Amino acid sequence: MRQLKLIGLATVASIVLIACGNSSVEEPAESAAAQKKQRATDVIETPAGAPFAIRYSVIGTPVVGSPVTLDLTIASALGSRPVEISYEIPDPSSMVLHEAQPQSLTVEFDANEKFIGERVTVIPQREGRLYLNVSAAVTTEEGRVSSVMSIPVHVGEVDTGLVEHGEIEFTEDGEAVKVLRD
Numbered sequence: 001m002r003q004l005k006l007i008g009l010a011t012v013a014s015i016v017l018i019a020c021g022n023s024s025v026e027e028p029a030e031s032a033a034a035q036k037k038q039r040a041t042d043v044i045e046t047p048a049g050a051p052f053a054i055r056y057s058v059i060g061t062p063v064v065g066s067p068v069t070l071d072l073t074i075a076s077a078l079g080s081r082p083v084e085i086s087y088e089i090p091d092p093s094s095m096v097l098h099e100a101q102p103q104s105l106t107v108e109f110d111a112n113e114k115f116i117g118e119r120v121t122v123i124p125q126r127e128g129r130l131y132l133n134v135s136a137a138v139t140t141e142e143g144r145v146s147s148v149m150s151i152p153v154h155v156g157e158v159d160t161g162l163v164e165h166g167e168i169e170f171t172e173d174g175e176a177v178k179v180l181r182d
Contacts, residue, residue: 051078052136052147062124062155067098070151072118074136078145080109081138087120088133095122095130095153127156 053075062068076083086104089095097103098121107116124130130153137146154160166178 050147051138051145052076052083054134054136054147054149056134056149056151058153062130062153064124064127064155067121067123068153069119069121070132070153072120072134073115074118075115076109076136076138078138078140080113081140082106082108083116084135084137085116085118086135086137088135089122090131090133090150094126094128095124095132097122122153124153124155127158129154129158129160 055073055075057071059069059071072085074083074085084104084106087097087101088103089097101121105118107118109116120132120134122132132151132153133148134151135146135148137144166180168176169179170176
């Protein structure tokens with residue numbers, strides 16, 4: 001009789017866990033990655049009039065002299081044409097591309113994909129807010145179209161707060177305007 005009660009309690013507990021989504025059966029890693037990838041495609045939309053949307057995330061904590069990787073996701077409003085991706089560091093004294101990192105490459109969309117996933121590795125040379133410019137371009141019948149995004153890489157203690165410039169003044173109509181002075 002005691003065994004029946006234990007089996008009954010175990011069954012009820014299993015049903016409750018499954019109903020709450022806490023099943024002890026884990027999804028394979030590939031399935032979870034595929035679901036994450038699918039969610040990324042649902043969220044990424046190109047801005048109105050822009051040929052590409054570029055999203056990024058920095059993997060790890062950037063440290064001077066150590067490689068840091070950025071995950072890029074590029075969505076195209078131009079269909080599945082091959083995309084030319086290039087990387088530029090505006091201030092070469094601040095950061096360099098990793099020696100194995102190509103400065104530019106051409107990437108094709110996988111079948112039925114709406115975005116391209118790429119990784120770029122850079123090596124910060126100093127602390128501060130450093131930038132990596134990422135360009136995505138395609139050549140169409142009308143010419144070359146592209147989008148460029150400047151990605152900030154924060155190395156060390158960097159104030160990422162908004163810096164206000166100018167002074168607020170009021171017009172004759174009572175409208176507040178910000179005036180920038182030399």
